[in-house]
Amino acid sequence: MKYLSLNELSSKLGGRSRSTIYRDVAIGRLPPLIRLGGRIYWDEDAVDQALKQSQEATDD
Numbered sequence: 001m002k003y004l005s006l007n008e009l010s011s012k013l014g015g016r017s018r019s020t021i022y023r024d025v026a027i028g029r030l031p032p033l034i035r036l037g038g039r040i041y042w043d044e045d046a047v048d049q050a051l052k053q054s055q056e057a058t059d060d
Contacts, residue, residue: 001045
């Protein structure tokens with residue numbers, strides 16, 4: 001399992017801003033964040049799954 005920092009997640013999402021990432025988390029487009037040692041991360045597998053589901057929904 002790999003964890004993505006906010007900067008890594010932003011890069012993976014094509015440079016999406018921090019506020020947009022938090023908005024996507026709030027509405028359920030992205031998985032919830034994980035706090036480890038005072039830092040914020042996202043589970044890369046959960047992010048990939050959310051992106052795949054989002055892509056499938058737009059393909060329909």
